[in-house]
Amino acid sequence: MHLKKNIQHSEAAAIFNKDIPRVNWHDETLWFVREKRDKAAFQIPDWELLRETASQIKNNVLANIHDYLVQFESNAKANGIKIHWAANAEEHNQIVHSIIAKQGVTRMVKSKSMLTEECHLNEYLSEKGIEVIDSDLGERIVQLRKEPPSHIVLPAIHLKKEDVSETFHEHLGTEAGNNDPQYLTEAARLHLRDTFLTRKVALTGVNFAVAETGEFVVCTNEGNADMGAHLADVHIACMGFEKMIPQRKHLGVFLRLLARSATGQPITTFSSHFKKPIEGKEIHIVIVDNGRSTQLGREDFRNSLKCIRCGACMNTCPVYRRSGGHSYHNAVAGPIGSILAPNLDMSKNADLPFASTLCGSCTNVCPVKIDIHDQLYKWRQVLVKEGHSPIGKTIAMNGMAAVLSKPMVFNLVGKMGRLVMQKMPTLVNNSLNPWYTQREMPAPPQESFREWYKKNGKEFKTQENGK
Amino acid sequence: MESRSIILEKIKQNQPSLVAELPSLDALGLESFDVVEKYKTVLQSIGGDFIDVNDYSDIIDYVKNKYSLDKRIITTIPELAEFGVTNWLNDTPHSLKDVELSIVRAHFGVAENSALWVTDAVLGQRVTPFIAQYLGIVLSKKDIVATMHQGYQLIGAAEYGFGTFIAGPSKTADIEQSLVLGAHGARGLVVFLID
Numbered sequence: 121m122h123l124k125k126n127i128q129h130s131e132a133a134a135i136f137n138k139d140i141p142r143v144n145w146h147d148e149t150l151w152f153v154r155e156k157r158d159k160a161a162f163q164i165p166d167w168e169l170l171r172e173t174a175s176q177i178k179n180n181v182l183a184n185i186h187d188y189l190v191q192f193e194s195n196a197k198a199n200g201i202k203i204h205w206a207a208n209a210e211e212h213n214q215i216v217h218s219i220i221a222k223q224g225v226t227r228m229v230k231s232k233s234m235l236t237e238e239c240h241l242n243e244y245l246s247e248k249g250i251e252v253i254d255s256d257l258g259e260r261i262v263q264l265r266k267e268p269p270s271h272i273v274l275p276a277i278h279l280k281k282e283d284v285s286e287t288f289h290e291h292l293g294t295e296a297g298n299n300d301p302q303y304l305t306e307a308a309r310l311h312l313r314d315t316f317l318t319r320k321v322a323l324t325g326v327n328f329a330v331a332e333t334g335e336f337v338v339c340t341n342e343g344n345a346d347m348g349a350h351l352a353d354v355h356i357a358c359m360g361f362e363k364m365i366p367q368r369k370h371l372g373v374f375l376r377l378l379a380r381s382a383t384g385q386p387i388t389t390f391s392s393h394f395k396k397p398i399e400g401k402e403i404h405i406v407i408v409d410n411g412r413s414t415q416l417g418r419e420d421f422r423n424s425l426k427c428i429r430c431g432a433c434m435n436t437c438p439v440y441r442r443s444g445g446h447s448y449h450n451a452v453a454g455p456i457g458s459i460l461a462p463n464l465d466m467s468k469n470a471d472l473p474f475a476s477t478l479c480g481s482c483t484n485v486c487p488v489k490i491d492i493h494d495q496l497y498k499w500r501q502v503l504v505k506e507g508h509s510p511i512g513k514t515i516a517m518n519g520m521a522a523v524l525s526k527p528m529v530f531n532l533v534g535k536m537g538r539l540v541m542q543k544m545p546t547l548v549n550n551s552l553n554p555w556y557t558q559r560e561m562p563a564p565p566q567e568s569f570r571e572w573y574k575k576n577g578k579e580f581k582t583q584e585n586g587k
Numbered sequence: 588m589e590s591r592s593i594i595l596e597k598i599k600q601n602q603p604s605l606v607a608e609l610p611s612l613d614a615l616g617l618e619s620f621d622v623v624e625k626y627k628t629v630l631q632s633i634g635g636d637f638i639d640v641n642d643y644s645d646i647i648d649y650v651k652n653k654y655s656l657d658k659r660i661i662t663t664i665p666e667l668a669e670f671g672v673t674n675w676l677n678d679t680p681h682s683l684k685d686v687e688l689s690i691v692r693a694h695f696g697v698a699e700n701s702a703l704w705v706t707d708a709v710l711g712q713r714v715t716p717f718i719a720q721y722l723g724i725v726l727s728k729k730d731i732v733a734t735m736h737q738g739y740q741l742i743g744a745a746e747y748g749f750g751t752f753i754a755g756p757s758k759t760a761d762i763e764q765s766l767v768l769g770a771h772g773a774r775g776l777v778v779f780l781i782d
Contacts (some may be wrong), residue, residue, distance in 0.1 A: 207594055274761065347717050390717075398748060
């Protein structure tokens with residue numbers, strides 16, 4: 121039992137939708153990113169072949185991941201990298217803390233890692249007296265505001281520059297009311313440069329880990345992962361085990377797809393390959409399971425582990441764009457988050473697979489061809505079977521089944537419905553009826569099709585026969 | 588150690604038993620175009636600059652004209668040694684915090700995304716291309732390949748401790764999707780294209 125209940129996606133979305141101009145802006149901004157993705161993709165004649173190739177490589181990884189992990193570990197160790205294994209979030213946090221504690225420091229700089237969001241590392245370390253500074257600009261903004269990121273690639277996409285200006289004025293002492301992104305970015309640059317220069321431990325995520333060579337690749341536009349890692353004595357890289365790819369040359373496929381799918385850039389500014397620590401410094405890799413091996417065993421859902429975290433499915437999703445990342449109450453939001461989250465906690469995240477129109481746009485843009493909308497549909501069935509659907513919906517569905525299976529009852533209820541909607545429209549046009557939210561109910565017809573056909577069907581038949 | 592065996596055992600049990608062969612990459616990246624022209628266009632589109640030069644003396648002239656020489660300039664290229672000190676290689680990386688301009692050589696460039704491949708062998712220190720305010724990279728035009736696939740063919744099984752593809756200056760669009768150059772790394776990148 122979870123004492124802390126999440127606000128359901130639909131409720132959170134309703135709150136997000138109260139500020140209509142802002143929702144429209146959020147929607148348009150993300151659609152703009154989706155359009156940039158299209159433009160970038162259409163310039164590559166190979167695009168569909170690239171997606172298919174990436175998908176096949178990831179299928180191969182899933183089928184052989186045990187051996188690839190063992191191979192990766194052995195190569196990375198030979199390269200002088202220390203490898204740690206964490207079965208769950210708590211063990212991951214403990215390992216990271218023990219590495220920091222061994223250095224005798226209480227401060228760390230971190231670049232973007234959705235895995236550490238998933239494990240709630242910052243909260244854990246803060247309780248242990250370790251200060252963590254997030255160095256990605258968007259992550260730093262939301263960290264100062266004590267919010268989680270709302271998007272895996274664009275962590276502060278839910279904020280306007282006025283919000284950032286206020287936050288920076290409060291925490292970094294920038295001029296009040298100066299909303300210029302250039303000015304605000306410069307302020308963050310100066311603030312974080314000092315951080316990079318003074319931290320002995322730096323943590324980064326991992327985009328790809330290469331079994332063949334034992335190296336791992338970290339992609340950023342800002343250069344923050346590299347500034348942190350190269351100036352620290354100890355570099356901790358945290359990865360879910362699904363980040364594995366077989367060979368170095370496969371990076372060519374994934375690096376061509378990743379940034380184009382994410383933001384429409386031809387590649388991220390920096391794609392850094394870490395293979396060996398320099399003398400006197402340490403690199404640690406924490407390989408995390410945290411439910412992934414369970415997901416690997418779910419035949420219908422294991423493909424979600426092919427994800428390379430580009431965020432294209434979020435940018436294209438009509439529900440994400442109009443409900444915002446925070447309404448998904450999960451480290452990874454949007455369509456992909458909605459198929460990953462129920463694996464972590466079915467009861468807590470039972471609402472998420474329903475936060476979709478099943479339009480399939482996510483599946484169409486996914487660079488590794490995950491069948492996202494099919495999985496959303498399949499999760500709904502699993503969740504209902506396992507008893508995770510809301511009571512209201514269960515009653516309504518049982519009622520529906522009773523009515524639809526008995527033609528007499530169906531006719532009667534239909535008649536009553538039409539009568540009620542004609543004579544007492546306020547009984548349905550009220551705030552208790554979710555269908556009435558943001559739309560008018562349709563005018564009820566005078567009769568059902570069945571009634572109409574009974575009257576007119578014979579006439580038509582006679583006419584047809586008379587010809 | 589215990590978690591390792593538990594995780595690996597569970598993975599072994601749960602991974603799909605189907606045979607999924609690795610696909611061939613041979614049909615990828617075969618489109619043909621003028622790689623030098625493409626390189627230039629893409630570099631400019633992502634906020635980088637280029638300058639065509641005949642030799643290192645052109646680079647020296649350019650740097651003298653464009654950068655203030657009283658600020659710190661570092662390089663790993665012997666031909667450009669007149670700019671500065673070469674005794675920084677064994678200093679702490681932190682001591683490079685006041686560097687205005689770093690100039691290094693790239694192993695090769697990739698036309699489709701203007702990325703430049705650099706490794707420990709040409710960087711002097713790993714932080715060199717990140718910590719400087721501005722970055723200059725020398726690239727031989729004959730070392731430009733079409734796509735990432737040819738790039739990784741060139742890298743092959745090369746040995747390095749650290750290598751990175753650099754495409755343009757560091758940047759962010761985290762504030763309302765407004766592009767700002769100069770996030771944490773270099774504020775500007777100029778690529779010296781040498782014949």
